Amino acid sequence: MPELPEVETTRRGIEPYVAGRVLTAVTVREPRLRWPVDARVGDLRDRPIRALRRxxxxxxxxxxxxxxxxHLGMSGTLRVVEADTPLRKHDHVDLHLDSGRVLRFNDPRRFGAVLYLAxxxxHPLLANLGPEPLDDTFSGDWLYRRSRGRKVSxxxxxxxxxxxxxxxxxxxxxxLFLAGIHPSRPAGRISLARYQRLALSIRAVLAKAIEAGGTTLRDFTRADGQPGYFAQQLxxxxxxxxxxxxxxxxxxxxRHGQRSTVFCAACQR
Known part of the structure; x- marks a missing residue:
């Protein structure tokens, strides 16, 4: 699944082509994504695009x-292509721009989404999200306060x-490896000092991944069609x-929470 660095890499890749343009029309070929595409999406016409955020x-x-x-889901990608570019299998949604180009959403597994967010x-999908890891609102103090009494890993x-x-x-x-913390350790039993180190580690790992262009996964390529390179540094x-x-x-x-996990028993405590 594309993670935050892959999504941010995609945003940076396509932003110069869409910000400041006009969304002239939307073509929805397959509305059956993770959530059905709202019919109002297909009715959008002549809307100035003020910005593209994440x-x-x-x-x-x-x-x-x-x-x-x-939302890119498990396998979604976005490409900026000329309007007459031949369709590929799983090209589900086109956002037509006044430049003559199209922002094309492709998603083989259909776990992604195109959402009308009035x-x-x-919106319920966004309202209860935590802080962004690269923002000032995220810190070791925040992790420490939120973790008190928590038994989850x-x-x-x-x-x-x-x-x-x-x-x-x-x-x-x-x-967790960079911070020297064992992934199984209960969240409520980690000190403030170690959470401060973990917050710095999260920032460093994500910033480096974004700089490198995201992690190369089987289903992910950057918006320009080139793979990321952070996988070489894992x-x-x-x-x-x-x-x-x-x-x-x-x-x-x-395994933790049904997800594979790799760690060093000597370095992570």
Whole structure:
């Protein structure tokens, strides 16, 4: 699944082509996505696009009195193409621009979404999200306060979008390794000092991934068609049985919340 760095990479890739343009029309070929595409989406005409933002893993196209939200789901991608570009299989939605180009949404698994957000950030899908990991509102103090009394594992805790948005499976593993925290440790039993280190680690890992262009996954390529490169820098994710990059001990694999997890039993406590 594309995680926050992949979504931010996509936003940066397509923003120059859409911000300041006019959304002239929308073509919906397949409305049966994760949530059915609202019929009002197909009726949008001649709407100036004020900005393209991101909240968690949602891309938000500011159309003035409403926002058009796009979630890439498990396998969704966005491409800016000429209007006469031949369709590919699973090209479900086209957003037509006054430049003659089209922002094309492709999603083989149909777990993504195109959302009509008349309520903006108060929409139920967005209203209860936690802070952005790269914003000043996110800190070790926030993690410490929110974790008190929690028995859930720290990995599941930081992957909860109500705690902090966008820390998916890959980046949770990488951040916990960098902070030296075992993924199974109960969230409520971690000190303030260690949470401060973890918050810095989350920031560092995500910022580096965004700079590198996102992590290359089977289903993800950047908006310009080129793969990301952060996968070459992963320390633990997908490396069970290989030597720890810090101490050389074999990395261990396990599962937390039905998600695969790799960690170093010697370096992470």
């Amino acid at each position: 909240r968690a893993k949602y891309l938000l196209m500011d159309l003035g009195d409403l926002e058009l939200g796009i 309520e903006g950030l108060s 720290v990995k599941s805790f930081i992957m909860d979008n109500a705690t902090v948005v966008g820390v998916g499976n890959i980046y949770a593993q990488e951040s 320390r633990v994710y997908g490396r069970a049985g290989q030597p720890c990059p810090q101490c050389g001990a074999p990395l261990r694999g396990g």
